[in-house]
Each structure stands twice: as C-alpha cells, then as structure tokens.
Amino acid sequence: MNFFESLYIKVFVNIIVGRDNTVAYIESCSKKGVINSHEESFDTLRINEKMLSVIKKYTSETPFYYISFLDASSSQGAIPTCAKNRIAYYYDVSDSEYKCQDSKWINYTSKTDLYEVERHYREIGVDFIFSPFSVLAHFFKDKIDGQAAIYVLLQEDFISLAVFKESELLYAQRVGMKSDSAKEELDSVDAAMDMDVDLNLDDSIDLDNVSVTDEMDSLDDFGDIEDLDSLDDIDEFSETQDVEEEFYHEHEEESEQESDDFFNEDYQRFFLVQSAINSFYKDVRYQSEFLENIYIADAVGVTGELKRYFEEEMFMNAYVRRVSLGAEVSALARLEVLA
Amino acid sequence: MKYSYIKPRKKSAITAEAKLLFTFFGMTLLMLILTYVFLLFKDYSFTRDLKSIEREYVTLDANLAQMKEQIVFIEKENVLAQSVRTKNLVLKDSITNLFDLVPARITLSQAKLDKNSLVLHGVTPNKDVYNFMLQAPLRSIFHRTYSSFYPAENGWLRFVSTNYADEELPLSREEPSIEN
Numbered sequence: 320m321n322f323f324e325s326l327y328i329k330v331f332v333n334i335i336v337g338r339d340n341t342v343a344y345i346e347s348c349s350k351k352g353v354i355n356s357h358e359e360s361f362d363t364l365r366i367n368e369k370m371l372s373v374i375k376k377y378t379s380e381t382p383f384y385y386i387s388f389l390d391a392s393s394s395q396g397a398i399p400t401c402a403k404n405r406i407a408y409y410y411d412v413s414d415s416e417y418k419c420q421d422s423k424w425i426n427y428t429s430k431t432d433l434y435e436v437e438r439h440y441r442e443i444g445v446d447f448i449f450s451p452f453s454v455l456a457h458f459f460k461d462k463i464d465g466q467a468a469i470y471v472l473l474q475e476d477f478i479s480l481a482v483f484k485e486s487e488l489l490y491a492q493r494v495g496m497k498s499d500s501a502k503e504e505l506d507s508v509d510a511a512m513d514m515d516v517d518l519n520l521d522d523s524i525d526l527d528n529v530s531v532t533d534e535m536d537s538l539d540d541f542g543d544i545e546d547l548d549s550l551d552d553i554d555e556f557s558e559t560q561d562v563e564e565e566f567y568h569e570h571e572e573e574s575e576q577e578s579d580d581f582f583n584e585d586y587q588r589f590f591l592v593q594s595a596i597n598s599f600y601k602d603v604r605y606q607s608e609f610l611e612n613i614y615i616a617d618a619v620g621v622t623g624e625l626k627r628y629f630e631e632e633m634f635m636n637a638y639v640r641r642v643s644l645g646a647e648v649s650a651l652a653r654l655e656v657l658a
Numbered sequence: 659m660k661y662s663y664i665k666p667r668k669k670s671a672i673t674a675e676a677k678l679l680f681t682f683f684g685m686t687l688l689m690l691i692l693t694y695v696f697l698l699f700k701d702y703s704f705t706r707d708l709k710s711i712e713r714e715y716v717t718l719d720a721n722l723a724q725m726k727e728q729i730v731f732i733e734k735e736n737v738l739a740q741s742v743r744t745k746n747l748v749l750k751d752s753i754t755n756l757f758d759l760v761p762a763r764i765t766l767s768q769a770k771l772d773k774n775s776l777v778l779h780g781v782t783p784n785k786d787v788y789n790f791m792l793q794a795p796l797r798s799i800f801h802r803t804y805s806s807f808y809p810a811e812n813g814w815l816r817f818v819s820t821n822y823a824d825e826e827l828p829l830s831r832e833e834p835s836i837e838n
Contacts, residue, residue: 323671383669390663416663433663446666453661651661658660 328354329656330377330384333648334440336364336391338475338496343370344645345377348653358645366440374443386440387447387652389454389644392432397452397481397491399424399605409604418450424488426450447652451479452491454647457654458616458640459483467608469599471592472616474644478588480595482610489606490599494591496584585621589628596633611635616642761791767816776800778819781810788817796821 333344341361347354357377361370378384398409401419406412410427417427428450437445455472456463463470467484475496482490592613600607613635615625621639629637672680753771760766760780764787768779776796782788785807797803800821807815 321671324669327671382671382673385666387662418661418663420661428663437664444667445664447662448664449661450663457661655660655662655666 324383325350327381327383330381331387331649331652331656332374332378332384332443333387333389333645333652335389335644335648339364341366341370342645343374344643344649345374346646346649346653347377347380356646356649358643366442371442378443385446385652385656386443387449387648388436388440388445389648390428390432390436390448390450391477392428393477393493393495394429394432395427395450395452396493397424397426397450397488399488399490401425418453420453420456420488421486423486424491426452426491447655449648449651451477451493452481453651454644455479455481455616456483457651458642458647459614462614466612467610468612468614469592469596469610470614470616472642473588473619473621475619478591478595480592482599482608484608489608490595490602492595492598494595496587496591584619585625586628588621589625589632592629593633613637615639618642618644759792759795761787763787764792774823774825776819776821778817778821780817780819781814782807782817783814785815788815788819793819799823 329348331346331348333346335342335344339362341363342358343361344356344358346356359373361367363370374386378386394415396410398406398412398417400406400409401422401424406417406425412425412427414430415427416430416433417425419425428448433448436448451472451474455470458472459470462468463483464486467482467489469480469482472479477493477495479493480491481488596610599605599610613629615621615637617639620641626637626639629635749771756769756771756776757766764780764782766778766780768777770777778792782792788805788807793803793805796819801824802822804820806818810816
C-alpha cells in the first residue's frame with residue numbers, strides 16, 4: 320500500500336443479480352474499517368442509468384474503488400480436488416475458469432459467462448468475480464472445519480450447496496430454482512403423491528360391504544341442513560363490512576398467496592437439496608458421508624417451513640442463518656484487496 | 659488473487675484530470691527549471707568569461723606595460739643608435755677633416771683618436787712644414803698641443819703630436835670650426 324493509497328478511502332461496490340432485480344451493496348472503508356454502507360435494489364437485470372449514477376456517485380469519491388460481482392453463471396460449480404489430473408474425473412474444465420481454494424478444492428465457472436459479465440459491465444468495469452461457493456465457504460468458515468455437514472446458500476434463483484468435512488470439500492452442486500428438469504421432477508413427485516392418494520382411496524372403502532340401513536342413521540345428522548337458510552344473516556353481515564376491513568382481508572388473502580408461493584418455493588428448495596443429498600450419497604465419484612446437519616445461509620428470507628422439512632422429512636438438524644450477500648461479497652473483496 | 663476469478667484493474671491515486679493537471683504543471687515546472695538551469699549556466703558562463711577577460715586584461719595590461727618598457731627601451735636604443743650614428747658621422751667627418759688637415763708633404767704613420775685627445779705619428783721634412791701646416795690647425799682645434807721630434811734615417815724628422823681638448827668643449831662642437 321503506497322502513501323497515496325493510504326490517503327484515500329476504499330469503496331467496494333458489490334453487485335448481486337437476483338431473479339428480477341439487481342442489488343448494489345456499497346461499502347466505504349478506511350484503514351480502521353467500514354465507514355458506511357448502502358444497499359439499493361434496482362428493478363433491472365442489466366445495468367441502467369439509475370444504477371450507473373448511484374454507483375458513480377460513490378466511486379467518484381476515490382480512485383480506489385472495486386467493483387465485485389457475484390457470479391450467477393449456470394455453468395459453475397465446485398470440485399473436491401485441486402490435482403489437475405483429477406479434475407477431469409469430476410468435470411471438464413476446458414471451457415471454464417477455475418480457482419483452487421486452500422489447495423483442497425476448486426470452484427469453476429464458464430469463461431464465456433465471465434467475458435459476458437466483463438462486457439456487460441464494461442462501463443463501470445469489474446474487478447472481482449466471486450463464486451457463490453467461495454461466499455458459502457467464507458460465510459461458514461467457523462463451521463466447515465467440523466464434522467461432515469451440508470452447507471446451503473439460498474438465492475432467489477439458485478441454490479449452491481456443498482458438503483464439507485474438516486475443511487475438505489466432499490461434494491458441491493449448484494442448482495437452479497427455475498430449471499425445467501427440477502420442475503418436472505417436482506411435478507412427477509406430486510403426480511406420484513397423487514397416485515398414492517388414489518391408491519389409498521381404492522384401499523379405503525369397499526362399497527359392496529357397506530349396508531345402506533346401517534348408514535342411514537348417520538344421515539340423520541344432516542337433518543339440520545335446513546339451518547343453512549339462516550346463513551343469510553351471515554351474508555348480510557358480510558355485506559356490511561367496511562372498506563378497511565375489505566382491504567385487510569384482500570391483503571390477508573394476498574399474504575396467504577405469497578406464503579403459498581413461499582411454501583411452494585421452500586418445498587422446491589427442500590426437494591432440490593434432498594435430490595442433491597441423494598446424488599451425493601449415490602454418486603460413486605464422491606466420498607460418501609452420512610449427513611446429520613444442514614447449515615443454510617438464507618439470502619432470500621425463507622419461512623420456518625423449510626427448516627421443518629429438513630427436520631421432519633430427513634431427520635436432519637437444520638440451522639438457518641440470514642446472510643447479506645452484498646456484505647459477504649464485500650468481505651471477500653476486502654480480503655482480496657488487503658491480501 | 660485468492661477468491662476472485664479475475665484480477666482487479668490497476669488503481670492509481672492519480673485520476674485522468676489530475677494526470678492532465680500534473681502533466682501541465684510538470685511541464686511548466688520543467689520549463690522553469692530548465693530556464694533556471696539555463697540562466698545558471700549562462701551566469702556561470704558569463705562569470706567564467708568575465709574572469710577570463712579579467713585575466714586577459716591583466717595579462718594584456720602586463721604585456722602593455724612590458725611593451726611600453728620595450729618601447730621606452732627601443733626609443734632609448736633608437737636615441738642611442740642615432741647618437742652613435744651621429745657620433746660616427748661626426749667622427750667620420752672629424753677623421754676626414756683630420757686627414758684633410760694633414761698636408762701632402764707630411765706623411766702620417768699612426769693616428770690615435772680618443773675621446774678628448776688625438777695622437778699623431780708621422781714624418782715631416784722639417785719642423786717648419788709641421789709647425790705651419792699641421793700644428794697651427796691642430797692648435798685651433800685642441801686646447802693643448804704637444805709635439806716632439808726625432809730624426810729619421812733619411813734626414814727627415816719623425817714627430818709625435820699629442821693634442822688634448824678640455825672636457826667642457828665637446829669635440830663635435832669643434833668640428834664645424836675645423837671644417838671651416
């Protein structure tokens with residue numbers, strides 16, 4: 320660090336592209352640490368004038384600014400070896416850029432996607448492109464040196480998961496939330512579940528054995544069906560509700576819909592992670608270990624259902640940590656600059 | 659690079675505007691420094707030339723003084739040469755006049771001409787010829803004249819005439835009277 324550099328503050332601009340928006344997390348740092356941070360979301364997947372002006376507002380403060388980008392390539396992953404003769408056993412990296420981490424594992428991504436990112440952000444330039452697996456390993460650096468566990472980074476579109484045991488990567492996979500194959504698999508599971516229901520229905524009641532007279536007594540309970548006419552009062556009551564209440568109910572319905580969406584997404588996430596764990600167990604290329612714990616870095620804001628799924632369906636100990644991707648990417652950028 | 663796929667761009671504390679500004683001021687400063695250095699050099703050069711000229715002046719002055727001395731010496735030499743030449747001319751005239759004084763009947767065998775004296779050795783037929791034809795003019799020239807005679811083998815007389823002129827009476831001044 321030269322004299323001039325020590326006079327200036329450093330600005331770290333971290334860009335995270337989501338499903339339908341782009342988040343710019345900006346940190347200003349001095350020698351003492353982070354001075355201030357600013358996060359702003361832009362309803363665009365490509366850089367626009369507003370985003371450009373916000374970034375330039377901060378980068379104009381100092382010549383020492385660093386633009387970091389969280390890699391969103393669908394052709395990325397991680398491999399549990401750094402030996403060049405072993406890489407091809409897991410993945411063909413001839414068209415990929417890869418980075419060896421701690422001489423233990425590598426994360427890779429498509430060269431074309433890297434060039435595309437650099438081309439797309441050429442107006443502001445890109446200094447660092449980080450893999451979500453690096454973010455995951457850094458975020459759980461206090462955990463990955465323990466016994467075998469699966470670590471999951473949840474993003475809106477992607478799930479990056481990795482199995483670490485004593486800082487050694489055993490398995491890694493990145494899956495897309497919107498991938499057709501996943502949806503198809505999910506649909507097929509739903510269909511299978513429906514089939515199970517049908518089968519149960521078949522096995523439930525044998526109509527031939529049902530006696531009509533025996534069952535007629537129970538039908539007496541329906542004698543009160545005339546009381547349904549009295550429900551008019553209720554209808555009238557419903558007509559009298561005021562506008563605010565109506566709005567509240569509408570909002571509640573929307574929330575229920577949203578929670579249904581979350582529920583569906585959480586289930587999809589659970590399903591994808593479950594599939595990945597199955598792959599880990601079954602794929603002979605990877606050293607299989609029984610997984611008891613799952614650590615989830617939640618960058619989306621999942622409901623408690625997801626944790627419950629893992630605990631009840633897979634009997635795993637699930638731990639969910641909220642993560643700010645911008646802050647984590649910024650932390651990596653700071654490590655790169657100060658290294 | 660530990661985590662990133664790409665390397666960061668080179669960061670410089672000097673922005674493009676600052677670079678332009680620094681370049682401008684740098685060039686200005688450089689020109690000022692060059693001008694200062696040029697002036698320093700010229701000053702040094704002038705000082706050096708001045709010292710050289712001063713040394714040359716001193717040398718020339720010394721030479722001039724020496725030349726003046728030489729001129730004085732040469733002038734003196736010239737004066738002396740002229741004087742010698744004049745003296746020689748006078749002497750020549752004196753000798754010519756002296757020999758003109760000697761009559762044909764008297765034969766000189768030796769003549770010694772000194773600054774204030776003249777010694778003549780010769781042969782005369784007799785004393786009268788000597789006294790009237792030679793001694794008389796010699797006495798008009800010199801203040802003191804002494805003559806001695808002794809006989810020669812052929813019956814003539816050998817004579818030695820010693821003539822002195824006094825100091826305050828320069829010989830040169832006598833010459834015109836001799837010639838007259």
